Amino acid sequence: MDIANxxxxxxxPNKPLVSYNFDASKGPIRVKWLDSALTNMCYNVLDxxxxxxxxxxxxxxxxxxDDNSHRIVTYNNLLRDVCRFANALKSLGVKKGDRVxxxxxxxxxxxxxMLSCARIGAIHTVIFAGFSAPALADRIMDANCILLVTADGAYRANKFIPLKxxxxxxxxxxKRMNHKVIATIVSPHLKLYTAHGMDNNATINYDPKVDILWKDIMKSVSDSCEPEWMEAEDTLFILYTSGSTGKPKGIVHTIGGYLLYAYVTFKYVFNYTDGGVFFSTADLGWMAAHTFSVYGPLANACSVxxxxxxxxxxxxxxxWxxxxxxxxxxxxxAPTIIRSLMKFGDHYVRQHKxxxxxxxxxxxxxxxxxxxxWLWTVVGDQKCPVVDNYWQTETGGPMVACLPGATPMKPGSAAIPFFGVIPAILDxxxxxxxxxxxxxxxFKRPWPGIARTIDGKHEWYESTYFRKFVGYYWTGDGAQRDTDGYYWITGRTDDTLNVSGHLLSTVEVETAIVEHRAVAEAAAV
Structure with missing residues (x-):
């Protein structure tokens, strides 16, 4: 309760702070944290x-x-813009429970x-900007979204991405599938920022019946917007992750428990101290950025x-x-990025302090x-602890982590369970x-950040995570635990190779291959 305070x-919230059932034979799987409490995520991370x-x-x-434009936004600026866009959403009829x-x-x-949706009680689903039109459409329809917010385009290295x-x-x-989206709000990007060697005068088609320009909808709205007070177990967002069948799963995270878990994992996994600056390479379309580039750091008043x-x-x-x-x-x-940086040599790192x-x-x-x-010796000069941590879209935050200054490091190990997390290894x-x-x-018991369901498909949620081993949350990952209680993630247990009668995870094979000095990256398929 101290963290909730x-x-x-x-x-x-009333006590008990948590109620749950992990045993499908005893009824529907359910998890509730801080049930009956009323709060607002946006209020807690901004106001x-x-x-x-x-x-x-x-x-x-x-x-x-292209490293030619830089923006700085303060908490005051962000709160003002969020309130204005929240009012813009309300002007379109977007309300509590609607999906954006x-x-x-x-x-x-x-x-x-994201924060504007949270302020008025709408549910956001961020869709990775690298997805194709069919993948985007699948997610819009699956989540039953009534509104789309996009940009005219974007740049990624030497590539132009025609988002609109x-x-x-x-x-x-x-439209062909009879799913109606009331409007598309389009944020300008190409006219504001340039990229070397690319034409920023690309023709963007606008349909006045559907498309609304960001600047137009923000013209006459108020800077003030009262937050919608929400139940702790109301949905905050839906985020899609891959399923073993290939069909994406709309993972549902709720407000109260996720707020607590994003806050506390950011604070302790990174040993955050007030006034710090945090930098993640994670894309905002993925869970790592939801927790560690938005909700977790803002709840800690961090600069990102x-x-x-x-x-x-x-x-x-x-x-650097x-x-x-x-x-x-x-x-x-991510390790993939670390390995890609290694192939350029150490001098690019060491020319910076x-x-x-x-x-x-x-x-x-x-x-x-x-x-x-390499991260420890070259980037950190053996002065910065290396924090490995294990989690999933479904967990909301790290489940196993090396805590800086408190946990001895072991290269390649995700280390020990986070506060209150009770893992087990089963045969x-x-x-x-x-x-x-x-x-x-x-995992044997629930934690505040656990996903509550797959949107509209609770049976799929139960069968995916709780029916294989009754009474447990099944991660789908294999792990090794050493005599010190450290955990080593070996990869997906449904993603294995049979080598001379031995089942090996793809991670084990990839790790062995990249140990060779001539190999920068490897993928076992």
């Missing part, structure tokens, strides 16, 4: 910060694709839309760096330049020891294995 509750006198603190630094699709590149406007054109094609598919382009554009030292220029304290990336760095972190996939050591028959063991990774 950090936030504003219009109506305080609460401003009310503390931190309105002039930087909320976001935005870095353009967001199809944009990494931009501050995307964050504004793709969105138009997606809506044509929706957003990068539109790729880590090596326009030069291989792009990340940003870290020095903005005084980044916490740098968070990196004095501000305190913590280096990696997630999204298991990190091979060679990449871990193929569902028997818990004690001590050092290898098997199926499960």
């Amino acid at each position: 950090e936030f504003y509750w219009k109506r305080s 609460r910060v401003v009310d503390k006198g931190l309105g002039d603190r930087v909320a976001y630094y935005w870095e353009s694709n 699709a967001i199809y944009m590149s990494v931009a501050i406007e995307l964050v504004v839309v 054109s793709i969105a138009d094609s997606a809506l044509e598919i929706c 760096v957003l990068l539109e382009g790729t880590p090596v554009h326009p030069k291989p030292d792009r990340l 330049n940003i870290i020095d220029r903005l005084g980044v304290n916490i740098f968070y990336t 990196r004095y501000s760095l305190k913590v280096l972190a990696t997630a999204a996939e298991p990190i091979n020891p060679e990449a871990w050591r 193929g028959e569902g028997k818990e294995l004690e001590g050092a063991a290898t098997g199926q990774l499960v």
Whole structure:
């Protein structure tokens, strides 16, 4: 309850703080945290910060694709823009419980839309800007979205992404399937920011019957918008992740529990101290950025760096330049990016001082020891702890993590369970294995950030996560636990290779291959 007291509750939660059922034989799977409480996510990550006198603190630094444009947005600025866009949504008839699709590149406007939805009780679903028109249409229809927010286009390294054109094609598919989207709000990007060697005068088609320009809808709206007070178990957002069948799953996260988990995991996994600057390479279309580039850091009044382009554009030292220029304290990336940076050599890193760095972190996939050591020795000069952590879209935040300064590091290990998380390793028959063991990774009890369901498909949720091993949340991942209680993620248990009668995960094979000095990246298919 101490962590919950950090936030504003219009109506305080009753005890017990959690109720749940993980055993499908005893009834529907359910998890409830802080049930009966009333709050608002946007209020807690913006108004609460401003009310503390931190309105002039930087909320976001935005870095353009070509390193030729930079934006700074304070908490005061962000709250104003969120209130204005929230009022714009309301002017279109968007209300509590309505679904809004967001199809944009990494931009501050995307964050504004997310928080505006949260403010009025609408449900946002951010769709990765690399998806095709059919993939976008599938998600718009599956989530039953009534509104789409996009941009005229975007840049990624030397590639132009015609977001508006793709969105138009997606809506044509929706129309053929009799799914109505009331409007498309289009944010300008191409006219504001340029990219070397690319024409920013691309023709953008606008249909006045459907399309609304960002500047037009923001013209006459108020800077003030009262938050909609929401039940703690109301849906905050839907985010799509891959299913084993190939059909994407709309993972549902709710307000109260997710707020707590995003806040506390950001604070302790990264050892965040007040006034710090956080930089993640994660795209806003993925879970890592929802938790660690939006809700988690804002709840902690942190300053966040957003990068539109790729880590090596326009030069291989792009990340290290940003870290020095903005005084980044916490740098968070994925092993794949680390390995891609390694192939450019050490000199691009070492030509920058990196004095501000305190913590280096990696997630999204298991990190091979060679990449871990490069991060530790070259990027961090053996002064910054390397925080590996394991989680999923469904978990809302890290489940296993190395806590800086508190947990001894082991290269390649996700380390130990986070606060309150109770993992277990099972054999193929569902028997818990004690001590050092290898098997199926499960969790025995709920945590605040756990996904509550798959949108509109609770039976699928139950069968995917709770029926394979009754009484447990099944991750679908294999793990090893050593004698010190450290966990090592071996990869998907449904993604294995049979080698001379031995079942090996693709991660194990990939890790072995990239240990060779001539290999920068490997994929076992």
